[in-house]
Amino acid sequence: MPRPxxxxxxxxxxxxxxxxxxxxxxxxxxxxxxxxxxxxxxxxYAEYACAEFGLSFVDIDGGSGLLFSVTAASKTIHFGAxxxxxxxxxxxxxxxxxxDKYFTGMILERAGVPTLGGKYFFxxxxxxxxxxxxxxxxxxxxxxxxxxxxxxxxxxxxxRGDFAQVVFDQASLVGYLDEVSKYYDSILIQPVVSGVxxxxxxLDDDVVYTxxxxxxxxxxxxxxxxxxxxxxxxxxxxxxxxxxxxxxxxRDASLDIVLPKGVRWQIPxxxxxxxxxTMVLEAPRSDAALTMAREAARALGLRxxxxxxxxxxxxxxxxxxxxxVNSNPSIRLLEESGRGDLILKIWHHTFSAMxxxxx
Numbered sequence: 001m002p003r004p005x006x007x008x009x010x011x012x013x014x015x016x017x018x019x020x021x022x023x024x025x026x027x028x029x030x031x032x033x034x035x036x037x038x039x040x041x042x043x044x045y046a047e048y049a050c051a052e053f054g055l056s057f058v059d060i061d062g063g064s065g066l067l068f069s070v071t072a073a074s075k076t077i078h079f080g081a082x083x084x085x086x087x088x089x090x091x092x093x094x095x096x097x098x099x100d101k102y103f104t105g106m107i108l109e110r111a112g113v114p115t116l117g118g119k120y121f122f123x124x125x126x127x128x129x130x131x132x133x134x135x136x137x138x139x140x141x142x143x144x145x146x147x148x149x150x151x152x153x154x155x156x157x158x159x160r161g162d163f164a165q166v167v168f169d170q171a172s173l174v175g176y177l178d179e180v181s182k183y184y185d186s187i188l189i190q191p192v193v194s195g196v197x198x199x200x201x202x203l204d205d206d207v208v209y210t211x212x213x214x215x216x217x218x219x220x221x222x223x224x225x226x227x228x229x230x231x232x233x234x235x236x237x238x239x240x241x242x243x244x245x246x247x248x249x250x251r252d253a254s255l256d257i258v259l260p261k262g263v264r265w266q267i268p269x270x271x272x273x274x275x276x277x278t279m280v281l282e283a284p285r286s287d288a289a290l291t292m293a294r295e296a297a298r299a300l301g302l303r304x305x306x307x308x309x310x311x312x313x314x315x316x317x318x319x320x321x322x323x324x325v326n327s328n329p330s331i332r333l334l335e336e337s338g339r340g341d342l343i344l345k346i347w348h349h350t351f352s353a354m355x356x357x358x359x
Contacts, residue, residue, distance in 0.1 A: 026048070042079075072356040085328045111299035112295070120135060122186050144189065151167055151190060153167055195313040197310055198282075198311060201305075213278070213308075218230055222259075292322065
């Protein structure tokens with residue numbers, strides 16, 4: 001079990017965060033509007049939080065936002081974008097374990113937290129001498145047969161919903177393996193599960209927010225077909241470094257109809273915000289989902305975690321399973337929802353944990 005945070009430290013952090021609503025004296029939009037579109041979201045939020053809490057923010061990469069420092073009276077902490085973590089209060093081992101979806105699932109199952117299960121497979125022969133049998137491409141095809149020929153597949157250590165999709169037969173899995181191997185070296189194959197998808201964002205045991213996920217859509221204009229609208233949507237995804245949505249749609253003749261103006265067509269598959277999905281601040285119907293999220297974060301030893309889960313699986317309100325746990329989650333939803341107070345709460349937790357505040 002991860003070592004618990006000392007009670008007086010937790011009380012100090014949480015009590016201070018209850019007062020966050022007294023902040024928000026400045027407009028987050030002012031900080032956003034002054035930055036180029038390529039500027040990382042969390043760098044914007046960090047600068048905003050520094051201005052609110054009286055800390056010094058310095059961009060040390062020529063205005064890119066990719067590398068910056070935050071300084072209090074006698075201490076400086078550095079943050080970076082890309083593969084760097086925005087949440088240094090998560091220890092490196094816990095955060096790294098959470099990036100591996102198979103490791104995460106094994107740890108959670110051992111702790112009694114239900115997951116979607118699945119098996120991992122490698123995409124290249126490189127390093128084959130360092131691994132055991134049963135995890136190669138041919139094994140992936142055999143596992144697909146065990147699952148009845150349909151499965152959900154995604155990169156083992158991917159993010160943002162990249163290459164997360166359903167495959168319906170052996171041919172589509174072979175094509176998927178060929179394409180995903182250009183960008184990743186391993187995948188996770190899981191049974192297809194349907195349910196209502198939620199994210200629970202935690203700071204220690206404190207639920208900061210919950211959000212329901214909805215699939216992305218294309219909006220009809222009365223002139224373009226669904227196929228053409230989907231092509232434009234996928235081009236935008238590629239420009240952001242993400243795989244296209246609804247692979248295999250070229251065989252679906254129903255996409256050739258013109259979508260009436262103002263009518264939305266749901267894109268099947270992943271619901272990630274970065275992939276065009278929609279997230280709405282909304283609580284699950286059952287508090288059991290919140291309890292399970294806390295158990296998942298504790299099992300991994302994470303102080304900051306965004307736990308993605310399915311509830312109401314197959315229509316059963318008691319059926320809940322964790323999809324994955326994010327140790328370095330995006331919080332752009334909070335900006336889009338006008339919840340700058342919660343952005344400040346999250347960064348206040350980070351600055352306090354790093355002894356930049358409240359010392």
